[in-house]
Every structure is written in C-alpha cells, then in structure tokens.
Amino acid sequence: MSAFTWPPEPSPLGTTDQILAAVLVPLFLTPQTREPHVVLTRRRADLRRHAGEISFPGGRQDADDASLADTALREAEEEIGLDRARVSMLGELPPTSTFATNYVIHPYVGAIPAGLAWQLSASEVDAVLELPLAVLRSSRTRTRLERRGISFETDAYLVDENLIWGATARILEHLLERLDEGAPGDTGALELRTLPAPG
Numbered sequence: 001m002s003a004f005t006w007p008p009e010p011s012p013l014g015t016t017d018q019i020l021a022a023v024l025v026p027l028f029l030t031p032q033t034r035e036p037h038v039v040l041t042r043r044r045a046d047l048r049r050h051a052g053e054i055s056f057p058g059g060r061q062d063a064d065d066a067s068l069a070d071t072a073l074r075e076a077e078e079e080i081g082l083d084r085a086r087v088s089m090l091g092e093l094p095p096t097s098t099f100a101t102n103y104v105i106h107p108y109v110g111a112i113p114a115g116l117a118w119q120l121s122a123s124e125v126d127a128v129l130e131l132p133l134a135v136l137r138s139s140r141t142r143t144r145l146e147r148r149g150i151s152f153e154t155d156a157y158l159v160d161e162n163l164i165w166g167a168t169a170r171i172l173e174h175l176l177e178r179l180d181e182g183a184p185g186d187t188g189a190l191e192l193r194t195l196p197a198p199g
Contacts, residue, residue: 019102019103021059021060022107023059023105024056024087024110025093025110026038026039026112027090027110027112037130038130038136039057040055040164041056041124041128042054044124044125054163057076058072058075058076058079072107072110073087073110080118080125081119081120082112082116086112089108090111091109092109093178094107096171133176154169
C-alpha cells in the first residue's frame with residue numbers, strides 16, 4: 001500500500017493574504033540497494049532572500065500555471081533541469097506556511113529515476129543534494145540560529161555541514177511521518193517505482 005495517492009485530497013486553503021507557492025519533493029531509489037533518497041537544493045550564497053539555505057525546488061505560483069502541482073514541476077525544471085516527464089506524481093503533503101514571508105507552500109511528492117544529470121540554474125542554485133531518508137531520519141536535532149538580530153531555537157536536520165530548518169524541515173518531517181504511516185520502515189518508499197504516473 002502506497003503512502004501517497006494521486007490526485008491528492010483537496011488542501012485546506014490559507015488566508016486570503018497568503019502567497020501561494022509549491023515545491024516538488026523528488027524521491028528516488030538507488031539501483032543496487034533500493035535505498036530511498038530525497039532531492040534538495042542549496043541556494044546561492046549571494047541571493048537576497050534565503051541565501052545559502054537548503055530547500056526543495058519550487059517557488060511562487062505564476063498566473064500561467066494550470067495548478068500548484070504545475071508550479072512545482074515548472075520550478076523543478078527551471079532550478080535543476082528536472083524534466084517533468086520523468087516525474088511520477090504520488091501525492092501532496094500538508095501545506096506549510098512561512099512565518100516571515102507569509103507564503104503557504106504546497107509540497108508535491110514525485111518519484112523520479114535514479115542517476116539523473118542535474119542542470120542547475122546559475123542564478124539560483126549552488127548545489128543539488130541527494131540525501132538518504134534513513135540518514136535524514138537519524139539527523140534530526142535542535143539548534144540555535146540567529147536571523148535579523150533575533151536568536152531562536154528550532155527543530156532541524158543536520159547532515160554533514162548541511163543544515164535543513166524552517167519550512168523545509170517541516171515538510172521533511174511530514175514526508176517521513178507519511179512514509180512511516182504508509183508502511184513499516186521504508187516499505188512505502190520502496191514501492192515508488194511500481195506506482196503509476198498520473199492519468
């Protein structure tokens with residue numbers, strides 16, 4: 001039984017003053033070990049907003065996007081060169097709001113083939129990270145950060161030097177919870193390749 005369904009259940013709407021955005025949460029299985037991995041990006045250090053932070057590919061909904069799922073696919077194409085034809089959409093995680101920028105982010109989970117060659121957007125993305133879900137599960141921590149002169153403690157994931165926090169960490173937490181609910185251990189993720197593409 002899959003941990004996700006496509007099309008997803010209708011999402012609760014945010015308040016009218018929130019900005020709609022979407023991200024793609026790409027998952028793949030390694031060919032030999034079939035170990036599930038998730039794909040994230042590290043933003044360029046010279047960006048005006050969220051410089052150097054780790055996130056899922058995504059962004060604000062454009063007027064030309066047919067849906068928020070289309071926003072997620074378009075942004076993944078633009079940021080890391082992920083051809084939408086290589087993505088089998090599995091479902092949607094709970095919407096996640098940002099506190100400082102007033103976005104409501106709709107995360108869409110998609111299965112992709114392993115071994116894709118990434119084409120990074122030179123203006124936005126510094127690196128693509130392919131992280132094992134098992135490592136992320138064991139890397140959850142609490143950390144103290146300082147942003148805009150305010151010091152605070154927050155939940156985060158720390159893999160090597162890569163710190164994942166904020167909305168991305170909350171989305172990742174929802175992903176791990178959904179996979180755990182769908183089947184014991186990583187079974188839900190191990191079924192990704194057998195799931196049909198959206199019709």
